Amino acid sequence: MRDNHVFSNVDVSKKSTRTGTTFKLYDLDAVRTVIGDNVSEEFSTQGTEHYFKLAAIFARGEAGTFRHTLGPTAEMPEEIDSLIQRAPHFREFSDLVVAHAVSLRRLRLPMAFNPVLLVGEPGVGKSWMLSHLAKILGLPFRSYSMSISMLGDGISGSHPCWRNSDMGLVAKTLLHEDVANPVIFVDEFDKVSGSSDWNRDPYRPFYTLLDPSCSVAFIDEYLGFPINASQVLWVMAANDTSRIPAPIMDRLSVIHVPSPTMEQRYTVINSIYGEANATRKSFFAKKLKQPVLDKLVTLNPRGVRIAIETGMAFAAADGRRILRTEDIKSREAKPMFKAGFC
Numbered sequence: 001m002r003d004n005h006v007f008s009n010v011d012v013s014k015k016s017t018r019t020g021t022t023f024k025l026y027d028l029d030a031v032r033t034v035i036g037d038n039v040s041e042e043f044s045t046q047g048t049e050h051y052f053k054l055a056a057i058f059a060r061g062e063a064g065t066f067r068h069t070l071g072p073t074a075e076m077p078e079e080i081d082s083l084i085q086r087a088p089h090f091r092e093f094s095d096l097v098v099a100h101a102v103s104l105r106r107l108r109l110p111m112a113f114n115p116v117l118l119v120g121e122p123g124v125g126k127s128w129m130l131s132h133l134a135k136i137l138g139l140p141f142r143s144y145s146m147s148i149s150m151l152g153d154g155i156s157g158s159h160p161c162w163r164n165s166d167m168g169l170v171a172k173t174l175l176h177e178d179v180a181n182p183v184i185f186v187d188e189f190d191k192v193s194g195s196s197d198w199n200r201d202p203y204r205p206f207y208t209l210l211d212p213s214c215s216v217a218f219i220d221e222y223l224g225f226p227i228n229a230s231q232v233l234w235v236m237a238a239n240d241t242s243r244i245p246a247p248i249m250d251r252l253s254v255i256h257v258p259s260p261t262m263e264q265r266y267t268v269i270n271s272i273y274g275e276a277n278a279t280r281k282s283f284f285a286k287k288l289k290q291p292v293l294d295k296l297v298t299l300n301p302r303g304v305r306i307a308i309e310t311g312m313a314f315a316a317a318d319g320r321r322i323l324r325t326e327d328i329k330s331r332e333a334k335p336m337f338k339a340g341f342c
Contacts, residue, residue, distance in 0.1 A: 019071030019108040023180040023231065026065050030225035031058045050160035053167075054223065057175065067180035069110035069231050070138055072101035079136045083129075086271035089260040090129050093118060096255070097133065110181050111137055115210045115234035117189065117249075119241055120257035125268065126237045130185040139233070140182035142173050146202065147191040155186075156205035157222035170209065170229050171220035181231040190238035203248050210234060210251035262297070269296050272305050276312060284312060285322045295328045 035054050057064070077098045084094045093116065100113045118126055127143055134141035144154060157168035167175075173182050192202040208214040209229055217226040236252065238244060260268060270288065277284045288296075292311075299307055311327035 019105065019110065021069050021110060023067045023069050024065055024228065025067045025174055025180060026225060026227050028058065028062055028065055034224040048160070050165070050222070057223075067174065068178055069181045070179055071108065071110045072105045072137070074105065076101045076105075076136060080133065083132055083136060085267075087125055087129055087268060088264050089124065089258050093129075093255050093257070094133075096253070101137075110231065111139065111233070112181065112231065113233060114253050115236070115251055117236045117238060117241070117244075117252040117254045118257050119238055119254060121259055122239060124257050124259065126235075126257070127185060127187060130183060130235055134183040137183065140173065140177045140179055141185070142169060142182060143185040143187060144169050145187045147188045153221065155209070156218075157220035159221050160224075165222055167220050167222040168205070170205075170218065170232065171223055171227060174227055174229060174232075180228070181233055183233045183235065186234070186236045188238070189236040190240045190243040192243075203245055206248055206251070210248065265297050266293055269293060269304060269308075273308050276305065276308050280312060280316075283316065283321060288323060291325050292323050292328060295325050299328075 031054060035051065035058060080094050080098050080101070084091055096116070097113060101111065104111060120126075130143070131141050148154065153168060155168045155170060157171055158165040169184065173184065174180060205218075208218055209232070212230050215230040215232070216228050218229040219226050241249060241254065270293075273288050274286075277286075296304055296307060307328050308323075310329055311323045314327040314329075315321070315323050
């Protein structure tokens with residue numbers, strides 16, 4: 001693989017030369033085994049949706065089984081540091097990522113780090129942080145909430161005999177992307193609605209996926225053949241670690257994300273404003289006025305971005321480039337800005 005290879009959804013054109021390796025995701029014979037004896041070069045027009053999806057995978061041939069793992073560039077530590085200037089309460093996590101990026105570049109190895117659990121109050125900006133970090137790393141990014149998972153099938157797929165069955169997030173990501181080491185963010189990792197019974201345990205897929213020795217042969221329930229998911233970069237987020245099974249906690253590096261200080265809150269708000277302004281061709285003033293900042297800091301953190309974008313609409317409609325306090329309209333105002341942003 002060329003070091004400057006450009007993949008779909010992965011723009012590395014502005015990066016310095018980066019390391020990378022060719023990686024086999026699955027074995028074609030394993031797919032053939034699941035499909036059965038009726039596999040041929042020209043597949044039958046009759047069959048289930050499950051059959052046609054497997055047939056499409058098989059039709060890609062041996063070349064379709066390979067993916068790429070991408071390594072860090074020399075610019076990444078500086079770029080990550082610039083990101084953390086906008087969200088300084090994530091400094092401990094960013095230091096961990098930078099340490100791995102520097103060491104792996106020296107070793108000419110793909111970008112990797114052990115599965116991480118970020119622990120903190122809701123709304124500290126975890127999804128925002130991870131999506132921006134993935135862009136810097138030049139890796140695909142996917143997010144998933146455990147609060148919607150009953151059996152973990154959103155991650156590991158559902159059996160094809162079930163109604164509306166489909167492959168899970170891991171298989172979809174690895175099969176549809178050219179990159180084998182994407183960043184997958186699992187939010188609300190402590191909020192599950194399943195059963196403690198093993199067959200109905202929403203955490204069951206993670207016993208395999210978070211263990212490198214097991215994830216090399218991860219089996220999606222829908223597909224039925226092993227996929228090497230050992231290169232996935234996992235980041236989880238939770239508020240209460242006591243609700244997470246001990247064997248799962250043993251597989252995670254825990255980092256506590258503090259609520260931002262008042263100074264950091266202003267930094268976060270200015271960062272959100274800067275991003276919103278950039279998408280509007282920098283039509284508005286470079287900085288918010290202090291009274292506007294003071295009003296925004298009292299809002300529910302998840303409403304800050306909406307309030308800013310709504311305020312911009314009111315200001316522009318009035319022919320102004322500067323936001324006023326009356327432009328900040330929200331029904332979510334609260335006396336305390338407890339966390340961060342999202």
